[in-house]
Amino acid sequence: MRCKALTPAVLLGVLLAACSSRQGTPEDEIREWLERGERLVGEEDRRGLVDMISSAYVDARGNGRDDLDKRFRLLFLRADPMTLVTRIDEIAVIEGSAAEVKLDVAVAGRDELGFLGYNANAYRFELELTHDGDDWRLISARWGEVGGRLR
Numbered sequence: 439m440r441c442k443a444l445t446p447a448v449l450l451g452v453l454l455a456a457c458s459s460r461q462g463t464p465e466d467e468i469r470e471w472l473e474r475g476e477r478l479v480g481e482e483d484r485r486g487l488v489d490m491i492s493s494a495y496v497d498a499r500g501n502g503r504d505d506l507d508k509r510f511r512l513l514f515l516r517a518d519p520m521t522l523v524t525r526i527d528e529i530a531v532i533e534g535s536a537a538e539v540k541l542d543v544a545v546a547g548r549d550e551l552g553f554l555g556y557n558a559n560a561y562r563f564e565l566e567l568t569h570d571g572d573d574w575r576l577i578s579a580r581w582g583e584v585g586g587r588l589r
Contacts, residue, residue, distance in 0.1 A: 464531040468539060468567065471574045476522050484510040492568060492575035498589050520547035537574070539565040542584055560584040 471490070478486040488507045495503040523544040530538045546558040562585075566578040580588040 464534055464537065464569070465529050468529050468531070468537055468574060469526070471567075472524065472526065472539070472541070476524060479520070479522055482514040482519075484514055490573075490576055492570070492577045495575075495577055497579050520545055535569045537567040537569075539563075539567065541565070562586075562588060564588060 475487065475490060478490075484507070487510055488503065491503045491506060493503055495501075495506070501509075523546075524541055525543075526539065526541045528538070528540040532538070541563050542560060543563060544558060544560045561581055561583055563579060563581045565576060567574045568577045569575075582588040
């Protein structure tokens with residue numbers, strides 16, 4: 439499977455899980471949330487990833503939370519293990535209850551058509567998070583290949 443098809447999974451893998459208790463600054467919590475999401479992708483924990491997404495999630499592509507859940511299900515059923523490498527460019531916390539995160543994610547996975555049996559792609563994400571009183575949740579996202587248009 440080509441990594442290009444992994445884009446929704448990368449999104450959700452980068453969609454990470456929130457801390458159960460508010461320790462540290464909101465930025466620290468968001469960094470922990472992102473790390474957890476990356477770990478959940480590696481573990482192919484679809485339910486854990488979906489729990490990180492707000493029930494009110496909507497994006498410019500017309501996806502809702504249930505749509506992302508279905509895409510994760512397909513991805514984890516068909517894909518070989520993948521590795522994510524993230525670089526956070528910016529975390530902007532707004533009044534302690536909302537945040538915008540800009541990051542790049544490199545995705546590497548096995549692919550018999552790729553160089554030496556591997557394929558890798560890089561994506562740019564702009565995430566919008568909300569704090570629901572207990573956890574940070576993804577409320578919207580835009581993404582595209584690095585250097586390309588975000589949708």
